[in-house]
Each structure stands twice: as structure tokens, then as C-alpha cells.
Amino acid sequence: MNEMKKSLTEDEERILTAIAERIFPATDTPGAVDAGAVDYILIALGGAYASQLPFYRSGLRAINRRAREMFGGGFAALSDAQQNSILSEFEAGTVPNWKKAAEFFETLRYHVLEGVFCEPQYGGNKDMTGWRLVDFPGQQFGYADAYINKRVDLEPVAVDDSEGEGK
Amino acid sequence: MSRAEPIADVCIVGVGGLGGIMAKELASAGLKVVGFERGPAPKRQDYAPRDSIRYLVRSDQLDWVRYEPTTTRKKAGEAARWQFRTSPLNVLGGALLHWTGQVSRYMPDDFKLYTNEILSGNAERAGADLSGYDIIDWPLSYDDLEPYYERFEWEFGVSGKAGKNPFAGPRKRGYPLPPLRHSARMLLFKEACEKLGYHPYYTPAGILSEPYRPPAPFDTRIPERPACVYCGHCNFYGCHVHAKAATLYTAIPVAVETGNFDLRTNSKVFRINSDGRGEVTGVSYFDPAGQIHEQSARVIILSAFVFEHVRLLLLSKTDRFAKKGLANSSGYVGRNILAHGDVRAMGAFDDFIINGFIGPGSAAMRIDDFNGNNFDHTGVGFIRGGTIGSSGDGTPVTRLDVLPPGVRGWGKEFKEFYCRYYTRTMDLNMQPETLPHKNNRVDLDPRARDRWGLPLPRVTFDFHQNERRLQKFMASVGEKIMRATGASRVWTEEKGRPNRWAGGTRMGADPKDSVVNEFCQTHDVPNLFIVGSSVFPTMSGYPPTATVAALCYRAAEFVLGQKHWFK
Numbered sequence: 032m033n034e035m036k037k038s039l040t041e042d043e044e045r046i047l048t049a050i051a052e053r054i055f056p057a058t059d060t061p062g063a064v065d066a067g068a069v070d071y072i073l074i075a076l077g078g079a080y081a082s083q084l085p086f087y088r089s090g091l092r093a094i095n096r097r098a099r100e101m102f103g104g105g106f107a108a109l110s111d112a113q114q115n116s117i118l119s120e121f122e123a124g125t126v127p128n129w130k131k132a133a134e135f136f137e138t139l140r141y142h143v144l145e146g147v148f149c150e151p152q153y154g155g156n157k158d159m160t161g162w163r164l165v166d167f168p169g170q171q172f173g174y175a176d177a178y179i180n181k182r183v184d185l186e187p188v189a190v191d192d193s194e195g196e197g198k
Numbered sequence: 199m200s201r202a203e204p205i206a207d208v209c210i211v212g213v214g215g216l217g218g219i220m221a222k223e224l225a226s227a228g229l230k231v232v233g234f235e236r237g238p239a240p241k242r243q244d245y246a247p248r249d250s251i252r253y254l255v256r257s258d259q260l261d262w263v264r265y266e267p268t269t270t271r272k273k274a275g276e277a278a279r280w281q282f283r284t285s286p287l288n289v290l291g292g293a294l295l296h297w298t299g300q301v302s303r304y305m306p307d308d309f310k311l312y313t314n315e316i317l318s319g320n321a322e323r324a325g326a327d328l329s330g331y332d333i334i335d336w337p338l339s340y341d342d343l344e345p346y347y348e349r350f351e352w353e354f355g356v357s358g359k360a361g362k363n364p365f366a367g368p369r370k371r372g373y374p375l376p377p378l379r380h381s382a383r384m385l386l387f388k389e390a391c392e393k394l395g396y397h398p399y400y401t402p403a404g405i406l407s408e409p410y411r412p413p414a415p416f417d418t419r420i421p422e423r424p425a426c427v428y429c430g431h432c433n434f435y436g437c438h439v440h441a442k443a444a445t446l447y448t449a450i451p452v453a454v455e456t457g458n459f460d461l462r463t464n465s466k467v468f469r470i471n472s473d474g475r476g477e478v479t480g481v482s483y484f485d486p487a488g489q490i491h492e493q494s495a496r497v498i499i500l501s502a503f504v505f506e507h508v509r510l511l512l513l514s515k516t517d518r519f520a521k522k523g524l525a526n527s528s529g530y531v532g533r534n535i536l537a538h539g540d541v542r543a544m545g546a547f548d549d550f551i552i553n554g555f556i557g558p559g560s561a562a563m564r565i566d567d568f569n570g571n572n573f574d575h576t577g578v579g580f581i582r583g584g585t586i587g588s589s590g591d592g593t594p595v596t597r598l599d600v601l602p603p604g605v606r607g608w609g610k611e612f613k614e615f616y617c618r619y620y621t622r623t624m625d626l627n628m629q630p631e632t633l634p635h636k637n638n639r640v641d642l643d644p645r646a647r648d649r650w651g652l653p654l655p656r657v658t659f660d661f662h663q664n665e666r667r668l669q670k671f672m673a674s675v676g677e678k679i680m681r682a683t684g685a686s687r688v689w690t691e692e693k694g695r696p697n698r699w700a701g702g703t704r705m706g707a708d709p710k711d712s713v714v715n716e717f718c719q720t721h722d723v724p725n726l727f728i729v730g731s732s733v734f735p736t737m738s739g740y741p742p743t744a745t746v747a748a749l750c751y752r753a754a755e756f757v758l759g760q761k762h763w764f765k
Contacts, residue, residue, distance in 0.1 A: 053608070053609060054608040054609065054612075055608070055612070055613055056609065056610055056613065058610060058613065060613075060617070062613075079256055079259060115609065118608070122608075140598075140607060140608050141598065144595070144598050145251065145255055145595050148593070148594035148595045148598075149250075149251050149255075149595060150249050150250065150251055152249075153251050161594065162594065164613075164617050165594050165616060165617050165620035165621065166620065166621050167555060167593065167594050167620065167621070170247075170248040170249075170429075170431070171429060171430075172427060172429060172438075173426075173427025173428050173429045173439075174427070174428045174429070174430070174556045174557070177379055177380060177381050177382070177428070177553075177556060177557065178382075178551070178553045178556060179380070179381065179382040179385065179551075179553075180382060180550050180551050181551060182551060182621075183553055183556075183621075190247060190248060190249075
């Protein structure tokens with residue numbers, strides 16, 4: 032991957048990281064942060080999703096503001112349950128004074144999950160963590176078997192476009 | 199600066215699926231053909247890398263999707279919003295590069311809606327409310343198209359099994375290739391439908407089940423292609439082995455090989471020029487550097503998809519003989535646009551692993567028991583129907599919303615569900631027909647402009663009473679079938695999503711209420727033709743591709759028959 036362009040401040044990144052972990056938490060298996068979802072988003076905000084950067088900034092600010100109002104602390108410092116209750120409010124769009132809460136939550140949810148399950152060349156899904164979690168073997172050239180009612184036991188494959196076989 | 203080129207026999211505007219077929223047919227017969235494609239010629243590495251972020255998640259950022267946006271709204275009076283669409287695909291080879299590959303012929307009944315639904319009294323028996331709709335018969339029949347369906351199937355290579363669908367029209371030949379390999383989705387669907395007394399059959403697929411080259415008497419110049427490898431990165435992706443039926447590696451190379459086809463990519467036609475006597479004389483276009491040129495031609499063929507057809511005709515109006523737009527004396531250019539209103543039924547299985555990411559989306563089974571007029575509509579409150587097929591392909595980033603009601607889309611609950619069930623869900627896709635409605639149309643956006651300063655096509659489209667009832671009904675049938683598969687949890691999406699556009703320059707017998715005749719020739723302008731789904735006066739539950747291709751072969755034959763035009 033190319034050098035990462037810093038798109039968010041450290042504070043903003045800390046809030047984003049906490050949100051990502053709530054959207055796809057580490058349990059007995061890795062979560063969004065382990066899978067590199069935050070890196071995926073930072074890279075995208077410096078490139079393909081750059082036009083959404085102002086929306087991200089105001090959304091992260093709104094989440095932090097709500098954290099202070101409700102629990103007297105920054106979002107990243109709250110307990111899991113407190114963070115979940117704030118995100119639920121955003122999901123439902125019931126946050127006072129911010130009409131775009133539901134839209135922001137939906138955007139974040141997609142982006143975090145993209146970061147978990149994307150092709151690894153986009154900076155997320157590190158070591159194909161996300162794919163392994165759901166038993167998806169990646170960018171296979173093809174399948175010699177239809178795997179009807181059986182687990183696909185192939186080692187996942189990632190193809191790097193930049194030196195892709197398509198050439 | 200403007201430069202005039204020597205006169206061509208034929209100008210083709212849009213070298214995609216149909217423009218490619220047209221170019222091959224006409225150039226092979228010795229006509230001098232110039233083809234304009236507003237997009238680039240893609241290289242294999244541009245479209246093959248099985249990358250779901252690029253081709254699905256961020257498809258609105260692909261150059262060839264961004265070239266030509268439309269604006270969209272549900273009804274007149276609303277503000278229209280910009281929309282980037284993956285159809286048309288503005289690239290050489292067009293949407294056949296990334297299509298699913300479902301190749302159904304229409305049923306004989308699909309061509310005669312006015313006769314079979316209204317005159318017959320069927321609509322009345324059904325208790326359907328058809329106010330606002332504008333239904334006519336096609337000016338041709340299934341039998342007229344049968345030989346051309348066959349040519350498409352044998353030139354492009356279709357996998358399937360004839361004789362299994364009791365509702366299909368008669369055919370002289372079977373499919374050139376056996377069906378694609380069985381998948382879990384197909385087997386579960388087949389068993390469930392048989393249990394319910396329905397008639398499942400293999401979805402005819404424009405994906406090769408075996409290596410293929412057309413045999414004689416079909417076009418043996420089309421190169422051999424390999425069989426599908428079941429990578430599963432299919433719908434919305436280019437095929438990395440060329441097993442998918444696409445003109446880019448079938449018809450277009452043959453057309454180029456004739457030496458009669460002058461292909462100009464990155465060249466955008468913005469106006470069709472006409473004389474004062476009612477004929478078109480050529481086109482004006484931007485070359486890749488943005489310079490304006492003119493190309494004169496004896497015949498012009500538009501094959502640039504629904505939205506662009508309407509836009510070009512409206513932009514080409516003249517002070518005298520085409521005041522309302524070219525070929526628009528009827529006022530029907532832009533009217534009665536159509537799109538399926540797809541609905542889905544989903545199932546999650548505790549005891550069965552589906553692995554839906556394996557194989558192409560068109561490796562499917564389907565029933566027509568609820569398509570067209572194949573079932574008793576007495577008292578149901580709507581006419582027509584739709585196809586129902588097994589579906590549910592996609593990589594993990596594309597199925598994040600396949601969640602049963604009550605399962606939250608994030609957090610521990612989502613993670614548990616998705617990690618267990620990503621490989622254990624399947625969908626049924628229902629494609630309910632949409633009837634032509636007077637409020638559904640394309641015109642020129644009064645404000646929004648493209649990069650060349652031309653007004654964007656503005657799409658005004660919504661589903662109306664017949665569609666809403668039919669969509670709900672189709673979702674309920676889907677739910678019943680999904681329950682019969684043995685799925686542990688079943689849920690549906692019963693509000694239609696517009697998909698597969700058609701209409702806007704409809705075909706009809708009467709020049710007063712249609713734009714083209716049965717040969718895709720405009721009623722007003724004898725040397726102007728329009729090929730594509732825009733000519734459909736009504737649609738069917740099936741995807742349009744086989745039918746647009748058949749109409750295109752037939753139109754090509756008609757053009758070649760007008761020998762006096764090319765002396």
C-alpha cells in the first residue's frame with residue numbers, strides 16, 4: 032500500500048477506532064480494529080472517500096459531543112455499554128440537534144464492515160482476517176467443486192491488482 | 199474546429215452489446231461502418247481483477263460509470279437528484295461486459311398485452327386498476343423473433359436445457375451447451391418448487407459451461423472461448439477467463455477483422471444531423487481531445503441505451519421538421535419507460551451450507567408458474583407476473599444487509615450472525631413486470647449538465663398500483679418457496695427496486711403512438727434506427743438481453759435488405 036495520507040486528527044482517529052470496535056467487536060475472535068478497518072477508512076478518506084471527510088469530521092464531533100452530554104466524558108473513554116447506547120441513538124436518528132445522525136451511522140457501519148471484509152489491497156482485512164471469520168476463501172481463480180453443504184477448506188487467496196494475473 | 203469525414207454507409211452510436219452485433223453484421227456484408235463509443239476500449243486488467251470494492255462497493259467511482267449520469271426523481275414537481283448508474287456501462291462492449299448472463303426468450307404472450315390482457319377481459323376478471331397505464335401490443339410476434347433468438351444463443355454460447363419449461367414458446371433448436379454446474383442454491387430451489395408442484399428449469403445462461411466456438415451455420419469467425427471456472431465474481435465484474443457472453447471478445451473483434459469497421463472510442467456523439475426533407479445525414483461528435491467533428495452517413499443506428507437515446511433525439515431537434523425532437527412527431531420520445539421492480543425472499547439455514555459465493559449468478563434455476571399470464575388472475579387485483587429464480591451470490595462486503603428482521607446490523611449480535619450465516623444464506627429473486635405508465639418518462643434536465651455542457655437525461659419513475667400489488671404478491675410466493683427449502687429463518691423484501699430499464703422510444707404499429715416500427719426503424723425518419731430495450735412497448739418478467747439481441751439481428755437484416763440505400 033502507498034504511504035498513508037493522514038486524513039483525521041489523532042483525537043478523531045481515537046473516536047473512530049472506538050466506534051469501529053463497537054460495530055464489529057473483538058470477542059473470542061478478532062474484531063474490526065484487529066482486521067485493519069480503521070486503516071481502511073483512513074486511506075479511503077485520503078482518496079476514494081475524500082469528499083466525505085467533512086461529513087466524517089462533523090459526525091465524529093457530534094458523537095463526542097453526545098458522549099459528554101450523556102456521560103460526561105469523551106466517547107473513546109466510555110464503557111462499551113455507554114458507547115453502544117450512544118451509537119444506538121445515532122442509528123435511530125434520535126440525536127437532538129443533528130439531523131444527519133442516522134445517515135452518518137449508516138455510512139460508518141458500511142465503511143467499518145468494508146474495512147473488515149474488503150480485498151486486502153485496500154488496507155483492511157489484514158491477513159484476510161475478515162474472510163477467515165466468515166469462511167470466505169477470497170479471490171479464488173475458480174472452484175473445481177461446488178461445495179454443496181460442505182465447508183470450503185481452501186486457504187484464502189488475495190490478488191494484488193497492481194501485479195495482477197489479468198495483464 | 200469542425201472537420202467533415204468522407205460519407206460512411208452506416209454510423210453506429212454506442213458500440214456496446216448491440217452496437218457490436220450491428221457492426222459485425224453490417225461490416226461483414228461489406229458496408230463501411232463507423233462506430234462511435236463514448237467510453238474507452240477496456241483492457242483485460244481494467245475489468246478482470248475480481249475486486250468487489252472497485253466493481254460493487256465503489257462502482258459509482260468507475261470512470262465508465264461516471265461519464266454519463268442521469269438525474270432521477272419519483273414524480274413531476276420533485277427535485278431530481280444526480281445518479282450514477284452501472285447501466286449503461288460507457289465502455290467498448292457495454293453492459294454485456296458485466297452482466298449476469300440471464301438469456302431468456304420472452305414468451306409468445308409477452309408481445310400481446312393489449313390483446314391478451316385488455317381485449318380478452320382478463321384485466322377485468324382480475325379486478326386490475328389500469329388507469330394511467332398506456333398498453334399496446336408489439337408490432338411483431340414471438341414467431342417473428344424465433345430465428346434471431348436462435349442466432350444470439352448460438353453465436354454467443356448459451357448454457358441451458360430446452361424442454362423443461364412448459365410455459366416457453368416453441369423453438370427449433372436446443373441450447374448449444376448443457377446447463378452450468380449444480381450449486382446448493384439450485385438444488386434447494388428445485389426441490390422446493392417440485393414439492394409445491396411448480397416447474398423449475400435451468401435459467402438459460404450466457405456463460406459457457408464448456409469451451410465453445412459457434413458451429414456452422416452460425417458465425418464460425420467468432421473465436422473459441424473457455425468454460426466458466428465458477429470464481430463467483432460475476433455480476434458487475436468483467437470475466438477473467440472470457441466465459442461470459444460479451445461482444446468485446448466475440449462480435450467486436452470479428453467486426454474489426456473485416457476491415458470495414460472504423461471504431462472510434464472516447465468519441466461522444468452529441469447531435470444527429472438531418473436535412474430539411476426528413477432524413478438524417480450524419481452525426482456531430484467530440485473526439486477524445488474534445489474537438490468537434492462531423493461524420494456523414496447514409497444510415498444512423500442508435501445503440502446507446504434508454505437514457506441516451508431519448509436525450510440524443512431531443513437534443514437533435516430542428517426548427518422545422520423535428521420541432522419536438524428527432525423522430526418525435528408522435529410526442530412519444532421519452533415516454534413509458536419501464537423497469538422491473540425486483541423483490542427478494544431470503545433464507546438462513548442452520549443445517550445446510552450454501553456457499554453462495556461460488557459460481558455465476560446466472561447458474562440458477564427458475565420457475566415461470568407466476569410469470570406473465572401463466573396463472574389464474576381472477577380477483578387478484580393486478581395483471582401480469584414475474585419470474586422467480588434462485589439467487590444469492592456475492593462476496594462478504596456485498597451481503598452486509600442480508601439479515602433477518604430482529605438481527606441488528608452491528609455489534610456482537612451482527613458478528614455472531616454474519617460469521618455463522620454468511621455461507622448459509624440464499625435469496626430468491628423475483629422480477630415482477632412493470633406496465634407502461636404515462637407518468638414514467640425521460641426528458642432533458644432543465645439545469646443539470648454533463649462535462650460537455652449537455653443537459654442530463656432526467657428520469658421520472660415510480661411504481662404504480664398494478665406494480666405495488668404484483669410486487670407484494672411475488673414476494674409472498676417467494677416466501678412460500680423459501681419456506682419449502684427448509685430454511686430455518688425466512689424473510690422478504692416486498693418493495694420493488696427499479697432494475698433493467700426499458701422503454702422511451704417504443705415500438706408500435708401506429709406512428710401516432712410509437713417511435714419505431716417492428717424493424718427498429720423510426721416512423722418519421724426512414725434512415726434512422728434505434729436498437730435496445732428502449733423500443734420495448736411492454737416488458738416481461740424476463741431480463742431483456744436475449745430479446746434486444748434478437749431485435750438487433752432482425753434490424754440488421756432489414757438494413758442489409760435496403761440495397762438501394764447503399765449504391
